[in-house]
Amino acid sequence: MEKKETKMKVKVIKAFRDKHTGKLNKVGAKLNITKERYDEILTVGKFVEEIKADKKADEKKAEK
Numbered sequence: 001m002e003k004k005e006t007k008m009k010v011k012v013i014k015a016f017r018d019k020h021t022g023k024l025n026k027v028g029a030k031l032n033i034t035k036e037r038y039d040e041i042l043t044v045g046k047f048v049e050e051i052k053a054d055k056k057a058d059e060k061k062a063e064k
Contacts, residue, residue: 007032010048016041 012029025031030051033041041047 005034005036008035008038009051010038011051012047013049014045014047016045016047 010031010033012025012027012031015024015026017024025047031048033048038048038050
């Protein structure tokens with residue numbers, strides 16, 4: 001059976017070059033990455049932070 005990887009949304013808080021893709025991720029960029037990749041990035045430094053889902057904001061958007 002294949003393991004399904006769960007993605008999470010993160011925001012770049014310090015620019016960094018992704019060692020896997022070579023892509024430069026700039027401050028403010030939003031990424032969808034796996035929890036494993038998130039943990040891997042944090043072992044090097046505080047480059048990203050998790051974007052927590054805000055239910056109230058989502059509900060307001062749905063009302064408009």
